[in-house]
Amino acid sequence: MHLRAARSADRLLLGRHRPGSRHTAVNRPPLVVLSGRPGTGKTTLAQRLASELRAAYLRVDAIETAIIRCELARPPVGPVGYVVAHDIAAATLALGTPVVIDAVNPVPEARAGWRRLEVVGRLVVFETTLPDGAEHRRRVEQRRPDLADQSVPTWRQVAASEYEPWDESRDGSRHVIDMTSTEQAVACALHRLRQHDDNHASG
Template sequence: MLIVLSGLPGSGKTTVARELVGRLSAVYLRIDAIEQALVSAKVLAGEVGPAGYEVAYALARSNLALGLTVVADCVNPLPVTREAWRAVAASASSRVLEVEIVCSDVAEHRRRVELRAPDIPGHVLPDWASVLRHDYAPWTTDRLVIDTAAVSASDAAQRIATAARP
């Protein structure tokens, strides 16, 4: 099964993903880590662009083909990236669970963004202004919505694990 955690930076995706991966013993694909590896390798001229997502799609596909559960941690901001994840699952004959992680408490969301420290060497975290400017299209398809202002990471992971059951 492919579980895609989506949402703006600072919404709590990575915290929830870490809880979830531990519960499910799943493969963990974090776009921030993939993109930073590409930047650090200095193999791309200019911006990373869609390269990080393309690497993640390939890794997800190969792990799903092995019958493993995959948790993808990414902003997943656009209909094209959301459809690409669905196509990855379909190509591996796997189910997909799309989860949008939100933080409805604006002050808390801002606090998280402003106080967090990078946990990936070389990774520059977005500031609050860039989070507000982020190109994040509203969802038009079904997904599980988890509000991290209302539930703990542990409770969120449990809700997702329950929804992921066949």
């Protein structure tokens, strides 16, 4: 998602989902957001967590691919994929259903959009990483489309893509998850989610 598109998406969220929801801090359902560069394992972890939590799974790639397939826009599609995901997530959380988000969230404006949904969901953010650059490249180069008409980025595109370093004072807190081992990553993420739930219950 390009910087201009992310800012546009964030502006479209202004005025929505303001405080006053009927949900309290304790009974709000989880909103689990996966962020990170392409090829770092976001989709793998997001799908596993959605299964464990019995949560709705929203993937921005799938939304954008459908928009392109229907010839409603040409790539890059701009903010629309994120805006659609925000609105579906808000409506789903309002029903009390947990939601897991799978999106790159490369810039502060994209990350801010999810924080605006904290009035209806208990936000937990994970940033996926692969410390071994060679392994990251291998996974990107071996990746194949898993959606109809999906276009996956090359390693050159991933390496050149915009991704601003996370600043918790600006972007909010997040847990960094090393995706070198999928099973260890899933266990770590589930542990963090249990801690988050315990903190809310005791608070």
